[in-house]
Amino acid sequence: MAATxxxxxxxxxxxxxxGERTAVEVDNRTSLLDLLREQLGLTGAxxxxxxxxxxACTVLVDSRRVNACxxxxxxxxxxxxxxxxxxSDGGELHPVQRAFLERDAFQCGYCTPGQICSAVxxxxxxxxxxxxxxxxxxxxxxVVLDDEEVRERMSGNLCRCGxxxxxxxxxxxxxxxxxxxxTDLPRREEFHPIPSVEEVAG
Amino acid sequence: xxxxxxxLARIEGxxxxxxxxxxxxxxxAEQETLYGWVVQSSIVTGRILDIxxxxxxxxxxxxxVVTWRNAPHLEDTGDGELNVxxxxxxxxxxxxxxVVIAETLxxxxxxxxxxxxxxxxxxxxxxxxxxxxxxxxxxxVNPAFETDSVIGEVDVxxxxxxxxxxxxxxxxxxxxxxxxxxxxxxxxxxxRLELVDSTQGSSVTxxxxxxxxxxxxEAVHVRAEHVGGGFGSKGSPRPNVPLAAIAxxxxxxxxxxxxxxxxxxxxxxxxxxxxxxxxxxxxxxxRLTAISHEAFSQTSTLFExxxxxxxxxxxxxxxxxxxTTHRLVALDVPTPRWMRAPxxxxxxYALESAMDELAAAAGIDPIELRRRNEPERDPELDVxxxxxxxxxxxxxxxxxxxxxxxxxxxxxxxxGRWAIGTGMAASTYPAMAQPSGAVVTAMPDGRYRLGIxxxxxxxxxxxxxxxxxxxxxxxxxxxxxxxxxxSNLPKASVAGGSSGTAxxxxxxxxxxxxxxxxxxTGMTIPPDxxxxxxxxxxxxxAQEELSRHAFGAQFVEVRVDLDSGEVVVPRMVGVFAAGRIxxxxxxxxxxxxxxxMGLGMALHEVGELDTVxxxxxxxxxxxxxxxxxxxxxDIRVEWLDEEDTHLSPMGGKGIGEIGIxxxxxxxxxxxxxxxxxxVRDLPIQPDKLIADLPAxx
Ligand code: FES
Ligand code: FES
Numbered sequence: 001m002a003a004t005x006x007x008x009x010x011x012x013x014x015x016x017x018x019g020e021r022t023a024v025e026v027d028n029r030t031s032l033l034d035l036l037r038e039q040l041g042l043t044g045a046x047x048x049x050x051x052x053x054x055x056a057c058t059v060l061v062d063s064r065r066v067n068a069c070x071x072x073x074x075x076x077x078x079x080x081x082x083x084x085x086x087x088s089d090g091g092e093l094h095p096v097q098r099a100f101l102e103r104d105a106f107q108c109g110y111c112t113p114g115q116i117c118s119a120v121x122x123x124x125x126x127x128x129x130x131x132x133x134x135x136x137x138x139x140x141x142x143v144v145l146d147d148e149e150v151r152e153r154m155s156g157n158l159c160r161c162g163x164x165x166x167x168x169x170x171x172x173x174x175x176x177x178x179x180x181x182x183t184d185l186p187r188r189e190e191f192h193p194i195p196s197v198e199e200v201a202g
Numbered sequence: 203x204x205x206x207x208x209x210l211a212r213i214e215g216x217x218x219x220x221x222x223x224x225x226x227x228x229x230x231a232e233q234e235t236l237y238g239w240v241v242q243s244s245i246v247t248g249r250i251l252d253i254x255x256x257x258x259x260x261x262x263x264x265x266x267v268v269t270w271r272n273a274p275h276l277e278d279t280g281d282g283e284l285n286v287x288x289x290x291x292x293x294x295x296x297x298x299x300x301v302v303i304a305e306t307l308x309x310x311x312x313x314x315x316x317x318x319x320x321x322x323x324x325x326x327x328x329x330x331x332x333x334x335x336x337x338x339x340x341x342x343v344n345p346a347f348e349t350d351s352v353i354g355e356v357d358v359x360x361x362x363x364x365x366x367x368x369x370x371x372x373x374x375x376x377x378x379x380x381x382x383x384x385x386x387x388x389x390x391x392x393x394r395l396e397l398v399d400s401t402q403g404s405s406v407t408x409x410x411x412x413x414x415x416x417x418x419x420e421a422v423h424v425r426a427e428h429v430g431g432g433f434g435s436k437g438s439p440r441p442n443v444p445l446a447a448i449a450x451x452x453x454x455x456x457x458x459x460x461x462x463x464x465x466x467x468x469x470x471x472x473x474x475x476x477x478x479x480x481x482x483x484x485x486x487x488x489r490l491t492a493i494s495h496e497a498f499s500q501t502s503t504l505f506e507x508x509x510x511x512x513x514x515x516x517x518x519x520x521x522x523x524x525x526t527t528h529r530l531v532a533l534d535v536p537t538p539r540w541m542r543a544p545x546x547x548x549x550x551y552a553l554e555s556a557m558d559e560l561a562a563a564a565g566i567d568p569i570e571l572r573r574r575n576e577p578e579r580d581p582e583l584d585v586x587x588x589x590x591x592x593x594x595x596x597x598x599x600x601x602x603x604x605x606x607x608x609x610x611x612x613x614x615x616x617x618g619r620w621a622i623g624t625g626m627a628a629s630t631y632p633a634m635a636q637p638s639g640a641v642v643t644a645m646p647d648g649r650y651r652l653g654i655x656x657x658x659x660x661x662x663x664x665x666x667x668x669x670x671x672x673x674x675x676x677x678x679x680x681x682x683x684x685x686x687x688x689s690n691l692p693k694a695s696v697a698g699g700s701s702g703t704a705x706x707x708x709x710x711x712x713x714x715x716x717x718x719x720x721x722x723t724g725m726t727i728p729p730d731x732x733x734x735x736x737x738x739x740x741x742x743x744a745q746e747e748l749s750r751h752a753f754g755a756q757f758v759e760v761r762v763d764l765d766s767g768e769v770v771v772p773r774m775v776g777v778f779a780a781g782r783i784x785x786x787x788x789x790x791x792x793x794x795x796x797x798x799m800g801l802g803m804a805l806h807e808v809g810e811l812d813t814v815x816x817x818x819x820x821x822x823x824x825x826x827x828x829x830x831x832x833x834x835x836d837i838r839v840e841w842l843d844e845e846d847t848h849l850s851p852m853g854g855k856g857i858g859e860i861g862i863x864x865x866x867x868x869x870x871x872x873x874x875x876x877x878x879x880x881v882r883d884l885p886i887q888p889d890k891l892i893a894d895l896p897a898x899x
Contacts, residue, residue, distance in 0.1 A: 045221070047383070048823075107795055108429065151831045159381065163794075
C-alpha cells in the first residue's frame with residue numbers, strides 16, 4: 001500500500017474538565033488520553049498500553065470510569081470529565097488518594113492515577129447496586145464491598161509493581177469512610193448545558 | 203531515634219497520588235516538541251531494500267523520516283542493539299528500521315503505519331533448545347561469573363547415590379513489562395545532549411549515549427525524576443534512547459519518543475527462555491552427595507547476554523561433588539537482558555523444584571531436607587557467609603503458614619471441586635554494592651542538601667537515602683533536601699542487582715560523616731554552605747572476600763480446580779533474612795510486589811514464540827497476562843532481624859529481587875502436592891494439568 005495523503009478532519013468540542021468548561025479543537029483521531037496528556041497538559045492519566053488493557057489511563061466520564069485511551073475525544077462533546085488532577089478539592093486529598101498514601105498502595109506510581117480514578121468509580125458502582133462477577137445477591141440496592149468484590153472490580157487496573165495486596169485494603173478504607181466521602185467528586189462549578197459545536201467554534 | 207528502620211512514607215507520595223509526578227514523556231516544555239514513532243522490521247533476517255520515505259514526507263505534519271540512509275553515524279560501543287539505523291541489515295523481527303517524526307502524535311503514528319519498507323529476507327533461526335547444534339560456552343556469564351564450575355566426581359557420586367533425581371525444568375521468555383513503556387525526550391543544545399529518560403541509571407545512560415555519539419559522557423545530561431518501573435529492562439539504555447537522540451539531532455528540535463506496549467517485547471529486553479537439567483544425588487539420610495545444574499539459554503547475534511542461570515546453585519546447599527555449566531545459543535532474536543533476579547529467578551525455580559522432588563523421593567520433609575544440607579561455608583567459593591539464616595526463615599515461615607499440620611501425601615486433600623496443596627521453596631539473592639559518589643552541603647540556615655544519583659523506580663530510594671543521610675548527619679530527615687536521578691550529580695550506580703540502597707547509601711553515609719567532621723571545627727557556614735563530595739571506590743575494593751547473600755523461604759497454598767485445571771493461590775507467606783531493613787513500610791511493598799510477579803511467572807506469563815514469523819506472538823496485556831488484582835489473595839511477609847557487619851555501613855543486603863526468587867518453585871511444589879502432577883515447564887496453565895487431574899469425590 002502506498003502512503004496516501006492523510007486527511008485530518010478536526011472538530012470542536014466542549015467538555016467540562018475537572019469542573020471547568022473547556023472548549024477545544026481536536027484532531028478526530030485523538031483519544032481522550034492524548035487530548036489530556038498532549039494538548040491540555042494533564043499528564044496524570046497514564047499511557048500503559050493505549051489499547052484498553054491496563055487501566056493506567058482511567059478517568060471518570062459523567063462519573064463512570066472509562067479507559068481514556070479507548071475513547072475518541074470527538075465523541076465527548078458535552079461530557080463531564082474528572083481526571084486525577086481534579087479529584088483533590090483544593091489542598092484536600094480525595095479519601096481514595098489518602099487511603100493509597102496510608103496503605104503504600106503503589107510503588108512506581110505509574111498505574112496509580114488510574115487505580116485511584118478506577119477505585120472512585122468502583123465504589124460508586126457498588127453503591128449504585130451494580131453487581132460484579134462475584135456478587136451473590138444480584139438484586140441488592142447497594143453492594144457491600146469486601147476483599148473479593150474489590151479484587152474483582154479493580155482487575156481492569158494492572159500494577160506491575162504488584163501493589164494489589166495494599167490496593168485492596170486502601171479501596172476498602174476509602175469505601176468505608178461514609179457514603180458520600182468515598183465517592184463524591186468535587187464540583188467547583190455547576191454543570192452547564194453544553195453549547196453546540198458551532199457556538200464553541202464561533 | 204534512628205531514621206533508618208522507621209516506616210517513613212514516600213517523599214513523592216502526594217505527587218504520585220495526585221498525578222503531579224512527571225515521567226519521561228511528560229516534561230511539560232513551553233517550547234514545541236516533536237513526536238517520534240519507531241518503525242520496526244517485519245522480517246527476521248535479511249536486508250532493507252528500500253523505504254518509501256518520500257511518500258510519507260509529503261504527508262502534512264510529517265517533519266522527517268530517519269532511516270539508515272540519513273541517520274548520523276554512531277560509534278561502535280560493543281552493543282549492537284544501540285547502533286540503530288546504521289545499515290540495511292536486519293538481525294531480528296521488530297528491529298528499528300526508521301523513525302518517523304511529526305508535529306503531532308496522531309500524525310507520527312499514522313505516517314509510521316503507512317511507511318512502506320521493502321526487504322529481502324534471509325534464513326533465520328529463533329528456537330532455543332538444549333540440543334541446539336550451535337550451543338557454545340560463553341567466556342563469562344552475567345555479569346562476570348565463571349561459566350562452569352566443577353568440584354569432585356559428580357557422575358560417580360550420582361551413580362552411587364541412594365536417592366537421586368534427574369529432570370529438566372524450563373522457563374519461557376518473560377517480559378518485564380514495567381507499566382511505563384520506555385520513553386525518552388531528547389534535545390541537542392550545541393554539542394550537548396539533554397535527555398529526560400525512563401532509566402534505572404542516569405550515569406550509565408549518559409556514559410553510553412555519549413560514547414555512541416562520540417562525545418564525552420559529561421556532554422550528555424540525563425534526568426529521570428520519576429520512573430514507572432523497570433525490573434531490569436531500563437538498567438541500561440535501550441534503542442529508544444539513541445533513536446530519540448538521533449531524531450532530535452536530525453531535526454534540530456526537541457523530540458519525544460515512547461515505545462508502544464507492543465514494541466516492548468522486542469525493544470526493551472526480556473528474560474531469556476531457560477532449560478535447566480538438574481541432577482541431585484543423596485545418601486540414605488538425605489544428605490546431598492552430588493549437585494549438577496546444566497543451564498541453557500539464548501542470546502542474540504547483536505550482543506551477548508549470558509544469563510547466570512546456575513549461579514545460585516553454587517551457593518545454596520552442601521555437597522562434596524558439584525557441577526554447574528552454562529551453554530548459550532545466539533539466535534536471530536532480540537537480545538534478552540536482565541529481568542528481576544536474572545539467573546537466580548529461573549535457576550532457583552529449577553533447583554527448588556528438584557529439591558522438592560528429591561524430598562518426595564527420599565520421604566523427607568522439604569524443610570528437613572534443606573536443613574540437612576545447610577552448608578557451613580560457601581561450598582564453591584570456600585569462604586564463610588557474611589551471614590546466612592535460611593533455617594531461621596524456613597522455621598518462621600513454617601510457623602506463620604502452619605506447615606506442621608501438612609499431610610505430605612500428594613493429592614490427599616480433595617474438597618469438592620478443589621484439590622488443595624501446600625509447598626515451599628527457598629530464596630536467595632546476592633548482596634552487592636557498587637562504587638558511587640554523593641555530595642552533601644550544610645547550609646547556614648541549618649538545612650542540608652543531599653545529591654545522590656539514585657533512581658527511584660518505585661523502590662522508595664529517594665525516601666531511604668534521606669533516612670540514611672539523617673542518621674549519618676544526626677539530624678531529622680525533614681532537615682534534608684534531596685536531589686536524585688540527575689547525571690550532573692556525582693556518578694552513581696544503577697538501580698539494579700538489589701544493590702542501589704547499599705551502593706548509594708554507602709556514598710551518602712561517607713559524605714555525611716565527612717561533612718559532620720568538618721562541621722565540628724565550629725567554623726561559620728558561608729552563604730553557599732559547606733560541601734563535601736565522597737566516593738566509595740576504595741571502600742568497595744577493600745571488602746574482604748566473603749559470600750554475601752540474602753536468604754528467604756516462601757510458602758504457598760494452592761487450590762486446583764478439578765474441572766478446569768485452573769490454579770488459585772489463596773495465600774503466600776514469605777520470610778526473608780536480608781540484613782537490616784531500612785524502611786519496613788517500603789520493604790514490605792517490595793517483597794509483596796516481587797512475590798506477586800513470581801506468582802505471574804508460576805501461573806500466567808509466557809512469551810509464545812511463533813517460529814514461522816520468528817517473533818513472540820503475544821505482545822500486549824490481552825495476550826501476555828500479568829497478575830491482576832483478582833489473581834492475588836493473601837500475601838504475608840516478614841523478615842528476620844539480621845545484623846551483618848560485613849556489608850555496607852547501613853547493614854542491608856538489598857531486597858528488590860529476592861522476593862521473586864523461589865516463588866514459582868513454591869507454587870509448582872504446592873501444585874505437585876495438591877494434584878500429584880509435577881509441572882516442569884512454566885507456566886502452570888490448565889492444559890498442563892487437566893488430563894491427569896485426580897477424580898472429584
Ligand atoms: S492505556 Fe488505556 S487501558 Fe492501558
Ligand atoms: S505502582 Fe508501579 S505499576 Fe502500579
